[in-house]
């Protein structure tokens with residue numbers, strides 16, 4: 332049951348008056364967004380699907396009746412739409428299912444948000460750009476190279492067509508507190524870094540800007556709070572970490588953060604030939620949000636250390652540091 336309803340006799344419980352609904356609240360970014368709003372005087376309700384129970388509402392975003400019901404029951408002022416199929420190789424292999432979630436469900440959510448006057452933030456990606464002429468401003472023309480980028484761009488259009496007051500927030504590769512190392516393209520490298528007796532090839536071709544989910548969550552909350560005061564806050568925005576790194580450089584930084592060897596890591600400078608096409612450098616220009624006084628950037632080494640230490644194989648390190 333959404334938290335807006337107050338049981339008889341509980342009127343004195345202090346429920347924040349600002350309501351936010353977060354889709355994809357069971358996912359990497361959504362968990363951080365839920366926490367950020369919840370800890371900052373918002374009444375936050377999170378939705379998930381397969382992992383929803385017991386903390387979140389279970390809502391299949393492909394079910395338009397369920398989406399209509401939760402939005403009308405909860406009456407959020409803000410919706411942060413984090414749910415998506417975000418794995419490029421999965422999108423290539425299951426294009427129809429990915430398009431249903433990334434495009435059709437996003438358009439429907441935008442229409443429902445417009446129906447009750449809620450401010451919708453649609454999370455998009457730097458993969459809408461082809462990566463040939465960075466840095467990219469919000470006004471630059473997108474040209475996605477892979478189907479994932481195409482579905483996310485179509486999702487942006489479906490959102491803005493159905494809700495002219497909505498915001499699109501484009502972000503690059505994410506990392507943060509993961510449930511499993513495979514949850515993020517950054518944290519997944521940790522085992523290769525740790526198993527230093529085995530040499531490991533690491534991409535040194537694609538330029539990335541690893542971004543901490545906590546920082547994106549702060550940006551979402553700040554954007555929502557600014558919009559509550561200023562209805563002209565809408566349209567497309569970019570947010571990104573500002574440390575440019577290839578995966579090889581990220582892996583070396585991870586090794587460095589944990590005092591581990593990195594000589595077994597091998598930089599591969601050729602363009603990858605397997606999997607979906609990736610942009611070489613889709614750096615996002617974030618000056619529009621910066622001019623609004625919005626943003627937070629956690630240094631990569633500090634953020635990745637905080638995210639990865641529970642997965643450290645050498646428990647002696649933990650004992651030395653924490654006891």
Ligand SMILES: NC(=O)c1ccc[n+]([C@@H]2O[C@H](COP(=O)([O-])OP(=O)(O)OC[C@H]3O[C@@H](n4cnc5c(N)ncnc54)[C@H](OP(=O)(O)O)[C@@H]3O)[C@@H](O)[C@H]2O)c1
Pocket residue numbers: 354355356357358359360361378379380381382383390391392393412413414415416417432454455456457483502503504505506514515516
């Ligand atoms: N991860 C990145 O590096 C990255 C980079 C740039 C942009 N983005 C964008 O950031 C957003 C968040 O990404 P993420 O990494 O946090 O994704 P994620 O960890 O893969 O989470 C995906 C979320 O979508 C939910 N979901 C899937 N199918 C659903 C359905 N039919 N109905 C309702 N919910 C459904 C999942 O719920 P259950 O697990 O409970 O089923 C989960 O909460 C996405 O829009 C993505 O495109 C991500």
